[in-house]
Amino acid sequence: MPPVEATAAAAPTRSSASPTRSFHAIGGEVLELLYQHRVLSTQQLHVLLTLPEKRPARPVYLRWQLGELLQAGLVDRIRAQGPGGRGRVQSQPFLWFLTEAGAESVEEAGELPARPYRVTPESVAGARQAHTLAVNEVGVAFVEWARRLGHECGPLDWTPEVANRIRDGQRRFEDDHVISDAVLDYVHVENGRRTMLSFFVELDRATMTSARLAAKLQAYGRLYEYVPQSADRTRRTPNATRPAWMYNYPVFPRVLVVLDAAPPKAGEPDRRPQRLAARTEDLYTRAGADVRLSRLKGDINIGVTTLQQLREHGPFAPIFTPLLLGTPATRPAPTDLYLATK
Incomplete structure (x- = not known):
């Protein structure tokens, strides 16, 4: 052997x-x-x-x-x-x-x-090897911290590359769907109270422009509002006015953006913290400028952190920047995942 x-x-x-x-x-x-x-x-x-x-x-x-x-x-x-x-x-x-x-x-x-x-x-x-491993590393971090904190998140509690339709039509699959890097389920347990949390996970290794990443976040706004159109409008039922996501999720999952970047070459300084902080700033500005996301900020929650912070401090430490709260002048400080997404 x-x-x-x-x-x-x-x-x-x-x-x-x-x-x-x-x-x-x-x-x-x-x-x-x-x-x-x-x-x-x-x-x-x-x-x-x-x-x-x-x-x-x-x-x-x-x-x-x-x-x-x-x-x-x-x-x-x-x-x-x-x-x-x-x-x-x-x-x-x-x-x-x-x-x-x-x-x-x-x-x-x-x-x-x-x-x-x-x-x-x-x-x-x-080319997607590092990205796939990093997405799974997000899941591994949630499993490890759930064990430490007495919560529930098992090895099979995340599913990679989940597609949800965001408009009718027969265009390219990528145009008609938002494809999450993963959907993760987590049960927060405190004083006998169980809170079920679901997340659309977006893993960004700083290989695409911040504009493209922001456009993907904007697609979640379209998903929240997308109502499938019946081919036979005369036989439409009351359920025909329900958004499509309600058929798959009891509540709209929180959107969790986890930033990562390739390590520096030998002998070069590690500028990853500064790069990822700048990327968070860019996402905050772009998400706040989107009309649909601004209108839905009471319904959709988007939080940003880094893979390093998630590994080291866990999902219930103040490591998440909420993208749809405050303004550039009154931007909230990073908070924990539970508060950032309530």
Whole structure:
């Protein structure tokens, strides 16, 4: 069997195996996670599958399981790209994804909604690799902080690339839909009170202009107001005046923009904090200038933070800038996710 990480992992002993889940059960969970999230690093899988109090220093048991799945032809792997596609290949972690046989095995089990998309080595190695991993890193951060805070957010509680129609017509799919990088569900638990939160997640790695990102945020305003038109207007029912999003969500999800950027080249100063702060300023100005979003500021909530802040401080620390509150002269200070989106 080929090595699974930098070196081959020995077969786990009884003491190194999970005391509550069998080898087969963990393998099934790996397949489900890769089916839903498309591609995950070894470390991301390790965090999602192992509770903090039972997590060993190195994911030896998981690496053994991945090796078995690899040998069975259910998963495949490639090395991650370095910063900007550079770096020593052997120093980069493995990225894991399902083969066609692995995807079919998950679909046969019928535990997850079927997804027609298939992952290939070429798609994993493509230009969106860093973006896909960063979107999943947002989900991983929410899972970790939910565990710490006693809230609920599991490894399958976010779905990547969810499309919602924003107008009638037969134009390009991208023109008629807003495609969220992910939709994430979270249950906030405090003093026995459970508050269900949903988020449209937009992960921005500063690779597009702020104008394009602002246009995507403006599309959420169109989604909020979009009412599908019936082909037969004479048979229209009262439900025909309901916005389309109400058929999929009990309340309109909060829009969460998470900013990230590629690390600097060797020897260059790290200017990411300044770049992302300037990007937040640009988004605040552009969102406030949009007529529809300004009109809907009591109905739509948009908050901006950085991936680094989310990892380090969690979603209930004052790290979110609400885009539709105040004016440039009276702009509110960053607040926590719960207050920023109530």
